[in-house]
Amino acid sequence: MPAEKAPGLVTSHETDRDWWRGAVIYQIYPRSFQDTNNDGIGDLRGITRRLPYVASLGVDAIWVSPFFKSPMDDFGYDVSDYRAVDPMFGTLADFDAMIAEAHRLGLKVMIDQVLSHTSDQHHWFRHSRMDKTNRYADWYVWADPKDDGTPPNNWLSIFGGSAWEWDTNRRQYYLHNFLKSQPDLNFHNPDVQEALLADVRFWLDRGVDGFRLDTVNFYFHSTGLENNPPLAPELRNATIAPDVNPYNHQDHLYDKSQPENLAFLERFRALLDEYPAAAAVGEVGDAQRGLQIVADYTTGSDRMHMCYSFDFLSSTRLTAERVREVVQEFEDAAPTGWCCWAFSNHDVVRHGSRWADHVVDRNGFLKMNATLILTLRGSVCLYQGEELGLTEAVLDFEDLQDPYGIQFWPTFKGRDGCRTPMVWSHNEPNAGFSEGKPWLPVPYEHLTSTADLQAEHDDSILQHYRRMLAFRERHQVFAKGSIAFADAPDNVLMFVREHQGTRMLVVINMSDRPRSVELDDKGWQAVENSPHGDVPREGDTLELAPFGAFFATMEA
Amino acid sequence: MPAEKAPGLVTSHETDRDWWRGAVIYQIYPRSFQDTNNDGIGDLRGITRRLPYVASLGVDAIWVSPFFKSPMDDFGYDVSDYRAVDPMFGTLADFDAMIAEAHRLGLKVMIDQVLSHTSDQHHWFRHSRMDKTNRYADWYVWADPKDDGTPPNNWLSIFGGSAWEWDTNRRQYYLHNFLKSQPDLNFHNPDVQEALLADVRFWLDRGVDGFRLDTVNFYFHSTGLENNPPLAPELRNATIAPDVNPYNHQDHLYDKSQPENLAFLERFRALLDEYPAAAAVGEVGDAQRGLQIVADYTTGSDRMHMCYSFDFLSSTRLTAERVREVVQEFEDAAPTGWCCWAFSNHDVVRHGSRWADHVVDRNGFLKMNATLILTLRGSVCLYQGEELGLTEAVLDFEDLQDPYGIQFWPTFKGRDGCRTPMVWSHNEPNAGFSEGKPWLPVPYEHLTSTADLQAEHDDSILQHYRRMLAFRERHQVFAKGSIAFADAPDNVLMFVREHQGTRMLVVINMSDRPRSVELDDKGWQAVENSPHGDVPREGDTLELAPFGAFFATMEA
Numbered sequence A, B: 001m002p003a004e005k006a007p008g009l010v011t012s013h014e015t016d017r018d019w020w021r022g023a024v025i026y027q028i029y030p031r032s033f034q035d036t037n038n039d040g041i042g043d044l045r046g047i048t049r050r051l052p053y054v055a056s057l058g059v060d061a062i063w064v065s066p067f068f069k070s071p072m073d074d075f076g077y078d079v080s081d082y083r084a085v086d087p088m089f090g091t092l093a094d095f096d097a098m099i100a101e102a103h104r105l106g107l108k109v110m111i112d113q114v115l116s117h118t119s120d121q122h123h124w125f126r127h128s129r130m131d132k133t134n135r136y137a138d139w140y141v142w143a144d145p146k147d148d149g150t151p152p153n154n155w156l157s158i159f160g161g162s163a164w165e166w167d168t169n170r171r172q173y174y175l176h177n178f179l180k181s182q183p184d185l186n187f188h189n190p191d192v193q194e195a196l197l198a199d200v201r202f203w204l205d206r207g208v209d210g211f212r213l214d215t216v217n218f219y220f221h222s223t224g225l226e227n228n229p230p231l232a233p234e235l236r237n238a239t240i241a242p243d244v245n246p247y248n249h250q251d252h253l254y255d256k257s258q259p260e261n262l263a264f265l266e267r268f269r270a271l272l273d274e275y276p277a278a279a280a281v282g283e284v285g286d287a288q289r290g291l292q293i294v295a296d297y298t299t300g301s302d303r304m305h306m307c308y309s310f311d312f313l314s315s316t317r318l319t320a321e322r323v324r325e326v327v328q329e330f331e332d333a334a335p336t337g338w339c340c341w342a343f344s345n346h347d348v349v350r351h352g353s354r355w356a357d358h359v360v361d362r363n364g365f366l367k368m369n370a371t372l373i374l375t376l377r378g379s380v381c382l383y384q385g386e387e388l389g390l391t392e393a394v395l396d397f398e399d400l401q402d403p404y405g406i407q408f409w410p411t412f413k414g415r416d417g418c419r420t421p422m423v424w425s426h427n428e429p430n431a432g433f434s435e436g437k438p439w440l441p442v443p444y445e446h447l448t449s450t451a452d453l454q455a456e457h458d459d460s461i462l463q464h465y466r467r468m469l470a471f472r473e474r475h476q477v478f479a480k481g482s483i484a485f486a487d488a489p490d491n492v493l494m495f496v497r498e499h500q501g502t503r504m505l506v507v508i509n510m511s512d513r514p515r516s517v518e519l520d521d522k523g524w525q526a527v528e529n530s531p532h533g534d535v536p537r538e539g540d541t542l543e544l545a546p547f548g549a550f551f552a553t554m555e556a
């Protein structure tokens, strides 16, 4: 493996308030990263143990999915105590050790904050449901039934069925956009905001460098509880929910994405700005206006630092035309906003399968994907195993753990297929993840993609990620520069990044065929030591190999 | 214990097509009656073993709750194969042995038929949900979503939430009046009726004497799928669903109790009439018009033999006024119909608690209840343990098994409290039910009410039931006679039964105070050997003890 980052970098990172802009963030799903006590479940000590590997990739930060106290109905996205580490994952001391090791290696640490809802086991909800007059009575979204006993409106849970669950104590319904054991907090109540911000401060004081905010556009609902209008079939899409989910049949005007959220995000940002260099990335889930919301949340410097939408997390085929369209749409909507792009995460089918199952040269295609995401304008989230080119695991119904998959089986198989254990070494039990029985099986087909095997082969996907990350690090224009697209042949993406007088041309052949590309200017100088090697060039004409890429610079 | 019934009775029963009229039926809940293989779950061999006890009570028949193949989501009321015995309960050979032993003891055998819905594991449903064109596509109630993706109408499941569940294969909703794993069969499809009747015939050919039909008024829905109208709060009642259940907020005009059911019941009766003496009792669950439906279903001789409604299964306090009102209402609605009365069963809080928790002399009260139900006009269902005066078990949430209780906890604790194991002997493990860990705990407070202890005490509730059943057997007027109520002092119930020239006066003091009652006629001759002993009488004036009763005859 390459050497760890030089310790000298730590200092520069710590003083750079703008470190997040263009940063590459490696997402760790703790349950599946590394188990150290052989209960089959990854833990914080396991993360700490594997951090040198993460640093060796050349990323800037880690985002750790929830490790807080939780009944684990939604695998930690149902928090019952925002300030405690779930015993399954370790202790606060383990967390402190993890953060110290990350900082020693020059890695920032971002943690997940699931503020939109709590677990129904959180003491706030246990109180709230007792009656209509307790201190926490208004901390969740309660509503009387309609005259016929049915829920107050037509809102649907993403995880299936009505978004309203009956409570026998209060004889009212409460709102849950996700599982019924994930009641939605009432952000219209200022006490709720105060309490959450105090919990966020707890972690800032403990040394975290930032946050990933789960479902950041779900914080507020419309207090009028208006019905969402139906959405015509031709307008529906499966960006944030599978095609078979009737959630997609509504235009979600009232159950989320309310304007009141902007003021809360400003409060949240003001808290972060009390600290030297804390940053946040928000998850925006909206199938109709995701990029516009990202623009609203990230424009200026007083809300989110950055957000990601689901545009590249859906199954819509990745083409040059599609990439240009999505990125340009965001640039137009938010010239001063900031996106964080992701192709895979713990909620969607791995793009190693989602986009690549039809591709003959899968490795070439996935390397091209890496080149693409690491050269676009924006920050980047990489999801553990993405750097190995892992495919979606095919699980039996009996192996399923995800309630979402159990609900919509078999046409939607849930999220377990992207949550199987990380594969470290080809000759250890369970690929080095655990000596116990893993909570999800290690798929047989991943055993040839382990990190140790790929580290030994220079043409592996893993080594390509490392080279591209180093390349990005050498050329600051990738992290901070503007972007301008140019026309190019079919399924070739061409754009220029520009930053402080440096211009970088990027030409990516997203097709599986060779492509000839005419450059508009003889002045482009090919960058040396390109991770894609030298590209044959006759005057202005490049001869790009399938999935090949070309980089050139020009001083302004 | 008293001797078994004389074998000679068997023959007379077998030839009496009218045996069910006025019969006393002992309900056995197999999971909780007697375990023989120590897996903590009662079984068919356990029933067979305990049948001599049942016969010793003096009842006419047993009704065995479902023992069919089932995933047991609703403890057997979700059948996946109508013709198979679930391995948990035994084999068809065990069933045959049970029926042979019952018949040897002079007991009729009625089994439960759950025809309104199947388990979602029944092969009919597994096929039906595959697509819209398979052979079973129309065997269940499928409907498209509304434009906004929500269910087609406002129908609610008794077990909580919408009565419609989304299916991802068909992208349609299916109807379930109970659990979502209990899809409702589409009785409008004649093939469904044929298939069910063939399954019913299977058991008739195997020798059963009759059936209890689960939720007999739920077979048909309105094909218009009209919304049920809301029900004004003052009209709501908790007869068939707990007070906290929003199911009670609707007037169930369209989701059940449709007129098409009468024709199906006639088909069903025609099948039974092919056999020498088969009879059926239907369960009618309707909070607004239960007695009217019972009248409709039992009037004449071509539908149900008898039905029971929930009027005496609710928590409405049992008073003389209430009894007279309910029984008279039914007599007026259906002079030729036939009711089956029950105070307890496997679905409701045991009346030993439901009505008796406020009573100081609980034993006296429960004996009076036995006297009452065994002297009213109608047949009778006794529920296992009722003859011991068992109270509702108080269970911890952790002990709950019933999904209905888990759903509506803590304000409605479900049905587990009436389903704890039968208590046979005070000095055996788990009161003789099982040497393994019972599926529900044996409540400590039941250990002083075991059958063996009560059999030794002449003044026990058990011995009172035996005496009353023998009394009823001696006086055929109780089984077959008409009924006419007379005015009586506060909380005293007075009525005359009359049959083939015999008139029997019954006076029951339902209050916990002594009552003086004037008789209207000096001709009433006190019956000798009354289970309530001799009642002091001065001329026309009876001096009834608290919970006392008086019986007198007069030849017409």
Ligand SMILES: [Ca+2]
Pocket (backbone or CB within 6 Å): A035, A036, A037, A038, A039, A040, A041, A042, A043, A088
């Ligand atoms: Ca572990």
Ligand SMILES: [Ca+2]
Pocket (backbone or CB within 6 Å): B035, B036, B037, B038, B039, B040, B041, B042, B043, B088
């Ligand atoms: Ca057993």
